[in-house]
Amino acid sequence: MAISLGLVGLGQFGGQFVSLFKNHPDVTRMALCDVRRERVAAVAREHEIAECYASLDEMCRSDLDAIAIITQPWLHAEQAMQVMESGKHVYSAVPAAYGPDGDALLEQCDRLVETVRRTGQVYMLGETTIYRRETLFCRRRAAEGAFGPLTYGECEYWHDTDSPTSNLRQVWRNRWGDDWGPDKRGSIPMHYPTHATASMVSIMGAHAESVSALGYHKPGEDWYFADSYWGNPYGNEVALYRMSNGAIVRHCEFRRIGHPERESFRLFGTEASFLSDVSGARWTTREGWEPVDLSGEREPLPASLASDLGGHGGSHAYLVHEFVDACNRQRLPRIHVWEAVRYLAPGIVAHQSALRDGERLPVPDWGDPPEDV
Numbered sequence: 001m002a003i004s005l006g007l008v009g010l011g012q013f014g015g016q017f018v019s020l021f022k023n024h025p026d027v028t029r030m031a032l033c034d035v036r037r038e039r040v041a042a043v044a045r046e047h048e049i050a051e052c053y054a055s056l057d058e059m060c061r062s063d064l065d066a067i068a069i070i071t072q073p074w075l076h077a078e079q080a081m082q083v084m085e086s087g088k089h090v091y092s093a094v095p096a097a098y099g100p101d102g103d104a105l106l107e108q109c110d111r112l113v114e115t116v117r118r119t120g121q122v123y124m125l126g127e128t129t130i131y132r133r134e135t136l137f138c139r140r141r142a143a144e145g146a147f148g149p150l151t152y153g154e155c156e157y158w159h160d161t162d163s164p165t166s167n168l169r170q171v172w173r174n175r176w177g178d179d180w181g182p183d184k185r186g187s188i189p190m191h192y193p194t195h196a197t198a199s200m201v202s203i204m205g206a207h208a209e210s211v212s213a214l215g216y217h218k219p220g221e222d223w224y225f226a227d228s229y230w231g232n233p234y235g236n237e238v239a240l241y242r243m244s245n246g247a248i249v250r251h252c253e254f255r256r257i258g259h260p261e262r263e264s265f266r267l268f269g270t271e272a273s274f275l276s277d278v279s280g281a282r283w284t285t286r287e288g289w290e291p292v293d294l295s296g297e298r299e300p301l302p303a304s305l306a307s308d309l310g311g312h313g314g315s316h317a318y319l320v321h322e323f324v325d326a327c328n329r330q331r332l333p334r335i336h337v338w339e340a341v342r343y344l345a346p347g348i349v350a351h352q353s354a355l356r357d358g359e360r361l362p363v364p365d366w367g368d369p370p371e372d373v
C-alpha cells in the first residue's frame with residue numbers, strides 16, 4: 001500500500017520535510033505547493049519533483065490522497081478543514097489553530113474535531129516534542145511505572161525575541177510578508193503552547209482541567225503591547241494547571257529570557273523523577289541520581305528515514321512516518337485531533353487567565369477519541 005502526498009508551504013520550516021516525505025517508502029507520488037512561485041520552483045528543482053500547484057485550492061481539486069500543511073500558523077485550522085472537506089487526509093504543523101482571539105480559537109478547535117469526526121479523514125498534528133528523545137524516554141519509563149504516580153511537572157518553551165539563532169522579529173516579518181506592519185509586532189506566548197504542554201499531556205496521559213496564569217511585561221518593552229493586533233502586553237507568561245490525573249503542572253512560555261532556545265520539561269513522581277537542563281538529563285530517586293543517556297532512545301522507522309532523523313531533536317522523521325503509516329492503514333495517528341486540542345486549549349485559557357490577573361478558569365476538553373474512529 002502507498003499514498004500520494006502534497007506538501008503546502010515551502011517556507012523556512014516546510015522545506016525541511018520535502019526529502020523525508022519523498023524518501024518514505026510508502027509515498028509513491030509527491031507534489032509541492034506554495035503561493036510564492038519562486039519557492040516552488042527552487043524546491044522542485046532541488047528535489048526533482050515535477051507535480052506542482054500554485055495554491056492550496058488547486059491542490060485540493062487534485063486526486064492526491066493526503067496534504068501536509070506547513071503554512072503560517074493562523075492558516076492551519078481553516079486549511080486543515082478545507083483539506084478534509086475535499087476528501088483528503090491532512091497533516092498540520094503546530095499549533096492546530098492560531099490567532100489573537102482565544103474564544104475564536106476554541107471555536108475552531110470545536111469545528112476541527114467535528115470535521116474529523118464527520119469526514120473520517122486522518123488528521124495529525126506535527127508536534128515535534130512528542131518525538132524528542134526526552135519524551136520517548138519518559139513516556140517509556142512512565143508506562144513501565146518507574147515514576148510511581150506522577151505528582152508534578154514543569155514544561156517550557158523558551159525562545160527569546162532576539163535569539164541569535166532564530167530572531168523572532170525576523171520570523172514574524174517573514175511570515176506576514178506584505179501584510180507586515182508595526183501593529184503586528186508581538187504575538188501571544190501562550191497561544192503557542194504545544195511544544196511545552198505536549199510533553200505533559202502525552203507522558204501523563206492526562207489533560208489540563210483548570211488553569212491560573214500570570215504575565216510579565218518588560219520595562220521599556222518594544223515588541224509586546226496591549227494596543228497591537230495581538231492585544232497582548234506580555235513577553236513571558238507562566239501557567240499553573242490542575243491535570244485530570246490530579247498532578248500539578250507549571251508551564252512557562254518565555255519570549256524575554258537570557259537563555260538559549262529550549263523546549264523541555266522536568267517530571268516528578270512519588271518514586272522517581274526526570275530532570276533536564278542545559279547541563280543534561282538526570283534520573284533521580286530517594287537514594288540519589290544518575291545521568292540519563294538518551295542517545296539510544298529510538299522507535300522503529302523505515303530504513304530510508306532512519307539514518308537522518310531531521311531537526312527538532314530528531315523528531316521530523318518520526319512525524320513523517322507516523323502520518324504516512326496512519327494514512328496507509330487508515331488508523332488513528334498518535335497525535336490525532338482529540339490529542340492536538342489538549343495541547344492547545346490549556347495555553348489559550350491560560351492567556352485569558354493572565355489577562356484577568358490569574359483568575360482560575362476551567363480548560364475545555366473534547367474527550368478521548370470515540371471508539372468507532
Ligand SMILES: NC(=O)c1ccc[n+]([C@@H]2O[C@H](COP(=O)([O-])OP(=O)(O)OC[C@H]3O[C@@H](n4cnc5c(N)ncnc54)[C@H](O)[C@@H]3O)[C@@H](O)[C@H]2O)c1
Pocket residue numbers: 008009010011012013014033034035036039054055056057070071072073074075093094095126127128174175176312
Ligand atoms: N518545532 C515545530 O514544530 C515548528 C518549528 C518551526 C515552525 N513551525 C510551524 O511551521 C509553520 C510554518 O512556519 P515557517 O516559518 O516555515 O513559515 P513561512 O512563512 O516561512 O512559510 C509558510 C509558507 O506557506 C505558504 N502559504 C501560505 N498560504 C498558502 C496557500 N494557501 N497555498 C500555498 N502556500 C501557502 C507561504 O507562501 C509561505 O511560503 C508555522 O505555522 C509554524 O508554527 C513549527
